[in-house]
Amino acid sequence: MSGFSNPVTEAELHAWLDGELPEERRAAVERHLADNPEVAQRFERYRAQRSLLGQSFGPLIDQPLPDRLTPPFTARDHAEKLPASRGRAAWWGTAIAASLLVFVAGGASGWLLRDRIVLRAEPLTAAFIADAVAAHRVFSVEVRHPVEIGVDEEAHLVNWLSKRLGKNMRCPKVTRGGYQLIGGRLLADSVGPVAMYMYEDAAGRRITLYIRPSPNTSGSAFRFAQDGVVRALYWQDNGLALAVAGEADRDTLSGVAEEVYGALNS
């Protein structure tokens, strides 16, 4: 049954606001809004509310973290069914006991930890995807400074990033999906330098390409990951670990990933 006979519901209006309305209902919802100015006005207020939410709380993400929220974290051994409202005193008891244990076991466990980290530097871990997605979230919403060096200085950008990463960083300038390179930046993660390129389509949607040197690795196939609305395709190729991230659908991302792969291997 198509639009005309179905009355527009409150749920559909919210779905429209949240970009979750099925395409075939869009015309009906927009007609309903045009015919009912008081409803349209109410949903404009909801939209304003959402942007105030982002404006008010958004900056919290840049707050420096206290030590207790930075790694290495202390794992609780018996996490089961501890009431969350337990006093901090109990926590301190555990912490003191744990620190004594670390003190006693210090020499050995320190080395164990080191081995573990060295071994894990090789495969693409969840941390790599998490870093790529986090960088995407941080920079793709930047209005004034999304990139450090714009595409108008493309040669300089590519040379600079290639030099810092010790690898050829050529990437496509325009993709078949209509995404254009707008520039890039150098980032750092715990392994070292990372290059990030950013693409934008005509509607202002952004896709980022996150590249970390990953020596001693051969190629791997594309893998898919999703975190919230951000999807990512990641792979290894020619001593690099790469991730293409964006709010775009999987087909669009894999199209871009294939073009990047092609450009880096041309």
Added chain:
Amino acid sequence: MTDDDAIPGPDMSPPDIDDRAIAAHVPRLRRYATALVGNRSDADDLVQDCVEKALANRHALRDPSKLGGWLMTILHNLHISSQRGRRRRGAEVPVEDLADDLALSAPPADRGAVRDFVRAFAQLTDEHRTILLLTGMEGLSYREVAEVLELPIGTVMSRLARAREKLRVLLDGGTQQVVRRIK
């Protein structure tokens, strides 16, 4: 080359959940927790509890790409149980400090609006704050919110409609539009 075996290479072991993977989510968890509880110290306690619990139960997560949502679920459940305790104790930390801090991070022309917004937001119920943050701030889809909160999607949608209307009345005044049925 979307095929898994299109390029010869080592079989990648499933990504591991380690400190670094979790640490990448901490800034977001902390932002969410601070907006939810209205002050930084309780938020940091909550995030720390969440990280500890996640590490202790890391093997329960089958699909590492769902780490973000999984952490949100843990944080959400911890928050609910800590609220039960708080209600009994009756302690409440005022949101004023946070409202002032956040107003200072905004451009001067928007400071009043940000302060008013943070205060109004703090008057909502936990349920309403949660749903508005997950959709409006974290950008989760209805389905993802339903997964994080372990609720049916219809409940997510009706709760979101009520939360938006409640907040609108707090911010703009006027009478609340009663949302009885949303479908």
